[in-house]
Amino acid sequence: MSTTIERQWTTRLRKRATGKLPPEKALPDTQPAYVASWIYVFGVATIASFVMVILSGFILALKGPQWWHVSSIGHFINSLHLWSVEILFFSMVIHLWGKFFMAAWRGGRTMTWMTGVVTFLVSIATAFTGYASQTNFDSQWITTQAKDGINATGAGSFFNVLNLGQMLMWHIVLLPLVAVLLTAVHVVLVRLKGVVPPFDDKTGAAK
Amino acid sequence: MAFLWSLASLISLEGKGHYIHWHFIYLSVANFIVILLMVLVFLAALFVPFPGRASRKESK
Numbered sequence A: 001m002s003t004t005i006e007r008q009w010t011t012r013l014r015k016r017a018t019g020k021l022p023p024e025k026a027l028p029d030t031q032p033a034y035v036a037s038w039i040y041v042f043g044v045a046t047i048a049s050f051v052m053v054i055l056s057g058f059i060l061a062l063k064g065p066q067w068w069h070v071s072s073i074g075h076f077i078n079s080l081h082l083w084s085v086e087i088l089f090f091s092m093v094i095h096l097w098g099k100f101f102m103a104a105w106r107g108g109r110t111m112t113w114m115t116g117v118v119t120f121l122v123s124i125a126t127a128f129t130g131y132a133s134q135t136n137f138d139s140q141w142i143t144t145q146a147k148d149g150i151n152a153t154g155a156g157s158f159f160n161v162l163n164l165g166q167m168l169m170w171h172i173v174l175l176p177l178v179a180v181l182l183t184a185v186h187v188v189l190v191r192l193k194g195v196v197p198p199f200d201d202k203t204g205a206a207k
Numbered sequence B: 001m002a003f004l005w006s007l008a009s010l011i012s013l014e015g016k017g018h019y020i021h022w023h024f025i026y027l028s029v030a031n032f033i034v035i036l037l038m039v040l041v042f043l044a045a046l047f048v049p050f051p052g053r054a055s056r057k058e059s060k
């Protein structure tokens, strides 16, 4: 009886998950002293602006382009979406610089760094398809300027920047989904590994 | 609201954009300002003391 229960995938998955990431480690009470620096705030600032991007995007999706182009509240939410993206990239780049100069990929944190790299690239693609989905002269200009370069790479066979419907779907379905999932994995990895110790830490905790 | 409009008129978006062109480097002044601001905020993040740092107990 008990061995059958032991072998259930739910039981095994729970034991593995709670063994690797017990609640105290997932949501800790304290952090090492060196984390008391502004540079560690930029990961969370990136999450905060990302949440604003998603929420304002939800409202834009609910109301549609006729609304965001003409009404003043529509303009406001559209601007909120754009400026949250500006802050997202601003904080993401400072976060990236911080982690680069700390060499925060040390001590088995390669995947934390790499999920960050891929999230950065996916965010750029999301921003690009967003510019392509504005349905105004700006988006026409951007897409007609981009088409030859992108088609020359061969990506045009499945990623046609002149196809507004497709660009909008990439922007509001596929890419945000990937960005959210990657961000979740990124943050879980940070909790799993703990914050990388500074260079002059001779205790070997980085290993 | 009127205050916000007067702020917006500080920067005229009429006419040609401004660009920096130096050898192969070519970018808008607006993007250049944003990059400068990022560098400044990065340096501030490194050197501005974090509140409560001194009183915090070390824990590992």
Ligand code: HEM
Residues within 6 Å of the ligand: A039, A040, A041, A042, A043, A044, A046, A047, A050, A092, A095, A096, A099, A104, A105, A109, A112, A113, A114, A115, A116, A117, A119, A120, A183, A186, A187, A190, A193, A194, A195, A196, A197
């Ligand atoms: C949507 C984008 C991103 C979000 C929301 C995000 C979020 C976070 C958060 C909350 C942390 C922990 C707190 C901190 O140290 O700041 C963190 C750590 C980290 N991030 Fe990101 N990040 C993003 C992009 C990136 C990028 C682009 C890179 C680098 C290419 C990166 C590399 C890292 C690394 C290596 C750590 C671990 C630091 C350590 O162990 O001390 N992240 N990230």
